[in-house]
Amino acid sequence: MTKPAKPVEPQSAADGESAEEMWALRLYIAGQTPKSIAAFANLKKICETHLPGRYKIEVVDLLKQPQLAAGDQIVAIPTLVRKLPEPLRRIVGDLSNTERTLVGLQLRPAKDVSATEQD
Amino acid sequence: MTKGAKNRNVVNPLPKAPTGIQGLDEITDGGLPRGRPTLVCGSAGCGKTLLAMEFLVRGATQHKEPGVFMAFEETARELAQNVRSLGFDVDDLIKRKKLVIDFVRVERSEIEETGDYDLEGLFVRLGHAIDSIGAKRVVLDTIETLFSGLTNEGILRAELRRLFRWLKDKGVTAIITGERGDGQLTRHGLEEYVSDCVILLDNRVIDQVSTRRLRIVKYRGTTHGTNEYPFLIDEDGISVLPITSLGFEHDASKERISSGVPRLDTMLGGKGYFRGSSVLVTGTAGTGKTSMASHFARAACIRGEKCLYFAFEESPGQIIRNMRSIGVDLEPWRKKGLLEFRAMRSTLYGLETHLTTFHKLVQEFQPRVVIFDPIDSLVQAGTVRDATAMLTRLIDFLKIHHVTALMTNLIPGGQTLENSGVDISSLVDTWLLLRDVELSGERNRALYILKSRGMAHSNQIREFLLTDRGIDLQDVYLGAEGVLTGSARQAQEAREKSTAVARREEIESKERDRKRKREALEARIAALRKEFDAEEGEAQRLINQEQMRDEALRRERERMAAKRKADLKADAAISRKNRRVRK
Numbered sequence: 152m153t154k155p156a157k158p159v160e161p162q163s164a165a166d167g168e169s170a171e172e173m174w175a176l177r178l179y180i181a182g183q184t185p186k187s188i189a190a191f192a193n194l195k196k197i198c199e200t201h202l203p204g205r206y207k208i209e210v211v212d213l214l215k216q217p218q219l220a221a222g223d224q225i226v227a228i229p230t231l232v233r234k235l236p237e238p239l240r241r242i243v244g245d246l247s248n249t250e251r252t253l254v255g256l257q258l259r260p261a262k263d264v265s266a267t268e269q270d
Numbered sequence: 271m272t273k274g275a276k277n278r279n280v281v282n283p284l285p286k287a288p289t290g291i292q293g294l295d296e297i298t299d300g301g302l303p304r305g306r307p308t309l310v311c312g313s314a315g316c317g318k319t320l321l322a323m324e325f326l327v328r329g330a331t332q333h334k335e336p337g338v339f340m341a342f343e344e345t346a347r348e349l350a351q352n353v354r355s356l357g358f359d360v361d362d363l364i365k366r367k368k369l370v371i372d373f374v375r376v377e378r379s380e381i382e383e384t385g386d387y388d389l390e391g392l393f394v395r396l397g398h399a400i401d402s403i404g405a406k407r408v409v410l411d412t413i414e415t416l417f418s419g420l421t422n423e424g425i426l427r428a429e430l431r432r433l434f435r436w437l438k439d440k441g442v443t444a445i446i447t448g449e450r451g452d453g454q455l456t457r458h459g460l461e462e463y464v465s466d467c468v469i470l471l472d473n474r475v476i477d478q479v480s481t482r483r484l485r486i487v488k489y490r491g492t493t494h495g496t497n498e499y500p501f502l503i504d505e506d507g508i509s510v511l512p513i514t515s516l517g518f519e520h521d522a523s524k525e526r527i528s529s530g531v532p533r534l535d536t537m538l539g540g541k542g543y544f545r546g547s548s549v550l551v552t553g554t555a556g557t558g559k560t561s562m563a564s565h566f567a568r569a570a571c572i573r574g575e576k577c578l579y580f581a582f583e584e585s586p587g588q589i590i591r592n593m594r595s596i597g598v599d600l601e602p603w604r605k606k607g608l609l610e611f612r613a614m615r616s617t618l619y620g621l622e623t624h625l626t627t628f629h630k631l632v633q634e635f636q637p638r639v640v641i642f643d644p645i646d647s648l649v650q651a652g653t654v655r656d657a658t659a660m661l662t663r664l665i666d667f668l669k670i671h672h673v674t675a676l677m678t679n680l681i682p683g684g685q686t687l688e689n690s691g692v693d694i695s696s697l698v699d700t701w702l703l704l705r706d707v708e709l710s711g712e713r714n715r716a717l718y719i720l721k722s723r724g725m726a727h728s729n730q731i732r733e734f735l736l737t738d739r740g741i742d743l744q745d746v747y748l749g750a751e752g753v754l755t756g757s758a759r760q761a762q763e764a765r766e767k768s769t770a771v772a773r774r775e776e777i778e779s780k781e782r783d784r785k786r787k788r789e790a791l792e793a794r795i796a797a798l799r800k801e802f803d804a805e806e807g808e809a810q811r812l813i814n815q816e817q818m819r820d821e822a823l824r825r826e827r828e829r830m831a832a833k834r835k836a837d838l839k840a841d842a843a844i845s846r847k848n849r850r851v852r853k
Contacts, residue, residue: 181390189385213391217398224375225391227420240380243420247385255382 174198174206175235179220181213181228186245190229193246201258231255284491287335287407287443290328291321293510297486297495302467307434307444309464311455312471317482317503318447319344320353321471322409324507325445327358329407330368335443337407338399339371342415346371356507370399376419383421389429393436400442408437408444414458434463455487466490472498476652481620484510500622504630511626511663522546522724523672527573530565533743534717537732539725543700545638546672547723548665550695552679553704557715558736559678560584562702563641564593564600565741566676570639571603578637579611580628582647586611597739610635621652621660628664632673640668644678645694658693665697699723704734707755714756717743733759
């Protein structure tokens, strides 16, 4: 894993393209429910669009590994956790609202809203 | 599993999980509904978390039911620290796999919500925790925190409903805590989902004194106490007081015990109080109530019984010093461990806390005699009505344990004397009234027995004296002059004594007079007899003289006859004949 000290600053300042570090994302699901499948699909799409080649998605199925839920303070399902870059962020829901997901991931400042994305 | 729905119609009583919390199991008639969630609600700081934690700890240690504590507000570490003061070693229980604490942190600033979600994560965590130790008990404290962390209330409500259903299906006995809300039991209406048993905790401040109370708002399918019960949180955890739920089932003892004042025992049918009865000593200021109490305490100690003395107005040292002045030395008994003083300001706690404290101390110390001196100061810790209710419960409790209680009560001056001040006169078995009798410029103490159930007691007023050898009861003067006490009594007694003496002297003198008269009479009789004797003697002498003269005359005649040689025989016969005729 990369050192967290450096990438934090440029990440929050710019639109994400300036930093070249990897994004470590973890998606918590509980079984293959429609919500889980939708969340994974939405996440994949966003990452491909905004972080091509710089992301890693880890899917944790809590039905198989329930002991992992406490570690990341998972309450709601699905939950996306941005492990890297720091700080840690949690996004709850099926990620159907791309705009909010991007804000949640801090891939885009809240004011810079693009109308092309779906609601 | 539709356990809840089925059980309601079953003849067998609802299965219950004992909480192990002192008193709570009594008012719930056995504990919380087994396999169902119970809602414990109340405002901040009223002891919800503690009650929940004690439920788990007692379950794990006493009932072999491991538990899961899901904390939404405090971390496991904080929780463990908080309850350590109550003697719960949470860390040890966790180590022995009897308890799991899972801290669930829901921080709105860290969470972004996008689209649909559910709370399966929570279910997974809870399920995992339950399965890891085979938990039978679960606590969710306070699940309402979710409402502040997640915004979609529709999802939350649906998920909570599912959660409680799920808990029932799991068969775990659960406590869900909730913060008190405006106009409803919990801020977010949790009572809507948890409907089997709802317990309300309350911490009320009345007249600057706070009292914790517990009430079972509802408990489906079972009987339960409906009142507000006071409870106490101390170093042993929670204790709830279910006193009023108890009936009059205590059996009455026939044993009698001395009041410590022999004369008073005589007044009380000759034997003293009944064991396990309650004695009320009322009186105005300075009438010797504490002295009466300390006599009773000493008598108990002499019998070798333990005595617990609650003092609300004086320190133990002060009582011991003061009582020494009337010849009652309590210090040796205290040193021996038979006498235990508990001095506390009545305003230190609320009434309920007092009551709980009394309970605990009585159960710990196991006294046979308890003294409350004075009970009216307890009114200061609440209202008169509350104090009466509390004393009722206290008396009941003591009776059940066959502890003889003596309560003193100050009657403010200017009130009716037959007023116990706290309206418990109907509850006590023996009521002694100490009063002042003001007469001819002095105050004297008087005692009488207003009532004493189950014994033929004296109806007399006695003068109550505090001497350097203790309490002494004297008969008061009752007579033509009215009831007199003190020096007036003494004066009257002296007066009576002198009259009596005078009367006695008069009788004696009359007696003497009579004797003298008799003597005079007898003297006179003697004199007369003497006179008569003398006269009689004189007469005899005359007769004798006459006879002698006759004899001499006869002899002279015979001599003359002999001289003249006359017929002696004929002459002698004539002379003898003559003599006989004269006689």
